[in-house]
Amino acid sequence: MRIAELAARTGVSRHTLRYYEKEGLLGEVVRAGNNYRDYPEQAVQRVTMMRQLKALGFSLKEIREVMDALRAGSIDCAQGAALMAQKRAAVERRIHDLRDVSRLLQQEQLRLERSAAAHHSGARS
Amino acid sequence: MRIAELAARTGVSRHTLRYYEKEGLLGEVVRAGNNYRDYPEQAVQRVTMMRQLKALGFSLKEIREVMDALRAGSIDCAQGAALMAQKRAAVERRIHDLRDVSRLLQQEQLRLERSAAAHHSGARS
DNA sequence: GTTGACCTTAGAGTCTGCTCTACACTTTAG
DNA sequence: CTAAAGTGTAGAGCAGACTCTAAGGTCAAC
Numbered sequence: 588m589r590i591a592e593l594a595a596r597t598g599v600s601r602h603t604l605r606y607y608e609k610e611g612l613l614g615e616v617v618r619a620g621n622n623y624r625d626y627p628e629q630a631v632q633r634v635t636m637m638r639q640l641k642a643l644g645f646s647l648k649e650i651r652e653v654m655d656a657l658r659a660g661s662i663d664c665a666q667g668a669a670l671m672a673q674k675r676a677a678v679e680r681r682i683h684d685l686r687d688v689s690r691l692l693q694q695e696q697l698r699l700e701r702s703a704a705a706h707h708s709g710a711r712s
Numbered sequence: 713m714r715i716a717e718l719a720a721r722t723g724v725s726r727h728t729l730r731y732y733e734k735e736g737l738l739g740e741v742v743r744a745g746n747n748y749r750d751y752p753e754q755a756v757q758r759v760t761m762m763r764q765l766k767a768l769g770f771s772l773k774e775i776r777e778v779m780d781a782l783r784a785g786s787i788d789c790a791q792g793a794a795l796m797a798q799k800r801a802a803v804e805r806r807i808h809d810l811r812d813v814s815r816l817l818q819q820e821q822l823r824l825e826r827s828a829a830a831h832h833s834g835a836r837s
Numbered sequence: 838g839t840t841g842a843c844c845t846t847a848g849a850g851t852c853t854g855c856t857c858t859a860c861a862c863t864t865t866a867g
Numbered sequence: 868c869t870a871a872a873g874t875g876t877a878g879a880g881c882a883g884a885c886t887c888t889a890a891g892g893t894c895a896a897c
Contacts, residue, residue: 591873601874602856610854621863623874636816643810644769647854653817660824664831668824675817682810685768685803691761692778692800699785699793706789716843727886730846735884746893748844772884 593626597634604634612637612651614658633657718751722759729759737762737776739783758782
């Protein structure tokens with residue numbers, strides 16, 4: 588498919604798609620005879636995943652590493668699987684850290700709710 | 713404490729601490745008679761939390777909202793608690809999304825491991 | 838009372854990740 | 868055939884988040 592279709596189906600602009608390619612996130616993109624980019628169907632999933640990872644706070648460099656792993660998988664399955672496991676571990680670490688933050692926020696929330704209740708019942712602060 | 717100590721204890725540079733203050737992440741910072749900033753002990757926890765949130769991919773604007781909620785809590789407990797709950801919901805959403813990504817990566821990993829095993833046992837790809 | 842460590846502000850510079858513009862070529866619709 | 872829509876490259880511009888520099892005030896120690 589051409590760049591406009593990929594942009595439409597992923598919600599990532601043409602400009603950004605070319606930028607991602609330049610930054611190595613999309614590997615080599617095949618060109619048609621007229622020099623237009625010709626993306627495979629799979630590009631939709633790949634770019635969608637990039638967008639998701641981006642939204643979760645991953646840098647383009649980190650995303651590139653995930654994509655490299657996926658691409659390596661098409662060549663060397665064992666190596667690709669290993670890289671995939673490593674990237675998944677990074678994601679799990681991030682989940683763990685977020686849980687810590689969530690717990691902190693909850694503690695603060697409970698503390699404030701107790702304070703609010705105390706004020707409401709006429710107690711002194 | 714002075715800015716150098718806060719920087720040392722949080723791992724955030726003097727420059728960045730002033731920048732965060734300018735961006736409203738630290739609220740009003742009390743000044744000593746000599747116009748030096750004089751941070752309360754609590755600033756260590758606050759700045760540490762900023763650093764954590766930052767590492768997890770939150771923008772300064774989002775972090776500012778969390779800090780505003782914490783600061784509001786010192787004034788209006790009920791309101792602070794509500795904001796805290798709201799921020800915690802955002803964190804939980806992010807955890808949920810990360811779990812999706814983790815699941816995707818795991819699927820790919822398993823697929824590749826099966827492929828690798830098939831290759832190893834002499835099967836055709 | 839001067840040296841050196843620390844503090845101040847204002848503002849310039851840097852890096853990332855887009856986003857847009859200019860200009861030229863290709864394709865498609867009428 | 869021509870106009871509009873789409874694509875290409877190169878490069879400028881921009882916002883966010885720092886990072887650093889310059890020029891000067893403060894303070895503790897010698």
